[in-house]
Amino acid sequence: MAMIPGTGRFTAVVGVLALGFALGVVKLTGPYGSPPYHAPTRPIGIETLTPRPGTTGAVMQVVAHQDDDLYFMNPDVDRAVRAGTESVTVFLTAGEADGRNGPGGRPDPQAYAAARNNGSRAAYAFMALGDRAARWERHSVRLRDGAHAELDRLVDAPNIKLVFLNTRKEEGIGAHGRLRTLWNGSERELDTLAPRDEPAGGPYTYTRDGLIDSLADLMRAQTPTVVRTLDPEPDRQRHDGAHPVHADNGGVSDHQDHTAAAQFTWEALRRYNADRPAASAAAIAYRGYYNERWPHNLAPAARERKDGIIRVYGWTDRVRHCPGRVDCGDLKVRDTAPGTNWPQSTTYRYPNAGVRPVLGADGRLTAWAVLGGRVTRWTQDAVGGPNWSPAHSMPGPGDGELAPGLAAVRIADGRIAVFVLRIGGARRADRDRFEILTATETTPGGELGPWRGLGNPDGDGRGPGTPVVGVDGAGGLYLFVRDRDKGISGRHRPAGSDTWSAWRDLGGGEIVEGPGAVTRPDGRVVVFGTAREGIRYWEPVGERSGPPRTIAAERPAGPPAVSVGADGRVGVAYRRAGTPEIASVVEGGPNGWVPADSGAAGAGYEALSRVPRPDGTTATLTRDADGRPIVLGASGAPVVLDERTVAVDPTGAPDGAGHAVALWLGPDGALRTARLP
Template sequence: MPDHLEWVEPVLALARRAARLPRGARTPFAPVGRPRSMAVMAHQDDDLYFLNPLLVSQLHSSEEHLTVCLTAGEGDGRNAPGGTREHAAAPVDFEAFAAARFNGLRCAYADMVLGDRDAKWRREVTTLAGGAEADVSVLVDAPHVRLVALNLWCAPPPDAAPGSGPLTRLWTGEATSTPTMVPLGSPVTGTHSYSRDSLVESLVELMRRFEPTLLWTMDPDPDLQVHDRANPRYADTGDYSDHIFHTITGLFAHEAAARWFAEGGGRRTSVEAFRGYYVRRWPSNLSPEARARKQRYKDVYGWADRRPSGDPAGLGDRKVGGDLIAGGNASGTTLRYPGSRSWAGPGADGRLSAFAVRGGQVVHWREDRPGEFAGSRRVPGRKLLPHVDAVPTADGGWRLFAVRQGLTADPAQHVRDLWTILLPASGDYRDVRWESLGNPNAQSGPAKRRNIGMPQAVSLPGGRLLVLTRNAGKGLSGRLHDGATWTPWRDLGGGDTQEGLTAVALDDGSVEVLAAGRNGIARWLVSTAGELTAKFSVVRTEAPAGPPTVVRLPDGSRMMFCRCRDSASVVSFRTRGDGQVWDPSSLVDLGGHGGPGPIAARFVPDRREVLVAVRDDASATSVLRVGPDGRARGTWLREATPVAGSHAVSVDSSGRPVVLAVSAGGGLLTLPVTPSTSSVSSMKEVP
């Protein structure tokens, strides 16, 4: 790969061309930080299965994009549909099948970026740690797009050096090295063996050269999954809901990112991890249009059209060509850490603060005059996962909650603990320190300790505070702070829910907690009087396609929003009568533009309406105003700047409603919304 300076001309060339934006969206002004996106995948099709439709939108928004594929994906070496006579008769040629898969990936990227699957690529070689050569593909007519193939064998051949093993054993140290292959037609001149450290260092080197502001990885901590007749194993590994190579690739990528961040890199970098085969276990969160786009590019990769090829390896992976994604492994696009909706809000003085994790560290933006934010400040503390929940304190400070990730080769030594920090109103962070709240699964085995959910905190009368998280049993756990000390973790029951909690304090002192369940909306009514207890029930609705969001209305009733399965729509429904019972018959289909992650919503008293914001199929911002009856006021408005994580909706110090997000370039985006808004201006961005 050329040195970083040689990438400047492709960047400038991209800046001169018009970006392709969602229908009806306005062109944003140049962002404060130009987005550079990087994805680290295990196999040649993982990004097409698990990142799209966000990937195709990001390719048109990023000024540079780099996808890194760790393995050669050689499989059984036969490029023919499994279970067919053709497959049985096909010769085994691992190097040719690996080449066919990369050919298919290049065709898919060319189609996503240029609409021409046969567009030309330039092949190069770059040298990484220990002298390893990697195969680099540059899209000639869009040179901001590059693919890097490390070509590690998935299953090293019998003649591999002693101590060799697959990527999974390389991570744990059970293997001392994993060899590479040279796929058919590759410009790489020879093979190499990666050690665990040299593979991590090679990824760090790519991050140093490329300097991504948005890093996409695979899921390092997939959910545990029961496999039985009702839940076939498919391609899952062990007791998990994903393929082990996806998991190990996620761990390598996160370890490399942590090293890069520790040496001072990635100060504007947002990290997002994507679920793998887990998505087939839950309702699809994609619209029919988004699934069709995902199907199209997957079919290009799979050489479904069987168009003539002069390449002896062929133009794609015929094992998947033409397969319908339907309810399978590509049916959804789901973030492992979907993001908080409570990362921004007014402090005790009425001025807005916003918090995000960039480079594994929390950054803080603060409103210095109505609607205007000062540049970000860094909060001490590292190795945090991309989620922060913020609660204002009565004295003008903030209490933050996040999860710290500690990675080791030994699976029993992984750390995923909930941490909290108290930020003083003075803004002097020199002596502040994070405090560990431990893990609700601390007494369980290592696998369960890794499956901690992201925190949701709720302020209670008398200065008390309740923090909640999904536990390894996919139920709810909580700790209560009485103003001085924390109670022990308490298992509050429930189970079979997706990641992403929403909670609201009720007039009687209890807290209502909601999550997406298998057969509807999981609901806990948590009593905070004395020892924490909870009543668990399920609101019988169609299973939602993602985390719900609850909003309290002035009369004490509540409104819930969630994504409708197999649809682009957001739906609302309300409580009935005294507010104790949810009424599924009040459901209103609000339409929308699809997308992953949680829904942000807030009641705006001056306007007697709820303002709703979501990350849509284009990884952009969609906004809707909703009346107290749950019905839309006007249509969805879209703003095209690509975002990372989730939105927040709040009110600035002048009382004006505002939508907030973090851009793919790492800046804070703000969008004021007025009652007469029929279109939206570009979001302001603050570094």
């Protein structure tokens, strides 16, 4: 067919104009064809986040999506809200996904993001006041890179605040990147979405540093004593018919936005902590989607409360209770939450985050924790005395951030050695590394000496848990971690040597939680881990370890709590999955274990600590259903140690005078102690 003269060039020109028009529309309308850029309402100052005078402690949650806190952090968030704690939850993404609010819905990303934000407001109002329709003050607040976020305050419970950054969750028309690609440097900028009828305006653009510094600025304004976030390094996961991919990312067991949100939070914590004169904030990380693959740990009452809050977020009854033109909740959650296993557990990525007590060479008890990215030590003023020195913060390794859950042991010369897990520390964002580090007091009770890297079992800088250390009768050290393959790996340093063995896998398959270690009266170190079929334990000797043995524990969940009783027998306490029940077993003879005392306390997921008493009995420390630290004995009602809700489980140890002492961090981050009854 003959071409009409000049039409080829005309067609090309029309094509170029059409492309230019399309790009212009995208530029003017923003991603997904959202409304043209509109100015925010008049912003308020970020200092609005400052806790009210007279309040004690503050908590901050940083999550990717509007339901992450409800699925993975409750009951902890609910407890703090109901206790009146100053609470700020920061949502990094708009959570718009495909823009459909429930099956069959019309794609409208701005409306769906706004509906999810409505669901979050309803859930927090319900937690705080029992009224999902309670009124909020809604404002714009200016952050880095010229972006504005939405800052909401619950009018009748002004201790509750929400911040929505609205970064784009998915790639779409005129869009590029998401949290993961901004974190790893694949994209230099990430746009926001402008939810319908919300005060922040937009869309805006964040750089990587701008987003990190915005989070650090929010922390500086609120000065939290607890920062909660998600898992920066999820377990590996083989996906097959029994373990479908769902929303997992590649070969790991969680959503990529969850992981990136955690990575941004840990880096923001590092920057926030770096310019503070004293350590204060305890960091807590929560497992995400892979809750569905482990034993469910919430007791029925806790699960019912958690489900009820999620139903409020999901606008289950469709009764309109919110102002504005968009839906009052996330109908995707309403339709899918009953069929998932995510709400049935609350699981800490680093479960042994409590204070670590160690008896010093002079007989005074010391206490160690990671606070504000630093190793913090407290010391009894006198042997067996009730008073303690103020917190003494010691420099960290200076690169990366320290995970909660350190190990501390006294070595043969009386000094105390500390072992930590460093998160990050890579010069490039896509090469974060996770490494075990150790430092030792220069003299007993003195400062920590230089940090030394011990690597990790996987050799590629990925994935171990926090360290556990045992000291044998000769003074040799055994270091254990839960490794990337979900087993236990260890290193050994013989007595009198400064040289550690190579990492080795102890064998025996997966453990769900652990490890926990204890030294027998004969000087042998024993290490335990919770498996699906029971409590597994190993008795390593030097660089060798025989096959593990299994204690026939009924439906164990959570990390094992191990101790040696006055009679020299090792005891192990654990939670029974899906209940508030606490069971324990004790050595009954060669290779035999028999049931010991049992009880019930908490919501089913709190960690346990075992402490021998002077009378020969063993006490169990944990938190109750309101998050208060308690002690359980062989009989009688639990004894409440502190009427306030605390974020980290209590621990305990005998002091130099033989008293059994409980230790915990109060809501203000300060050490609290008590002699056990």
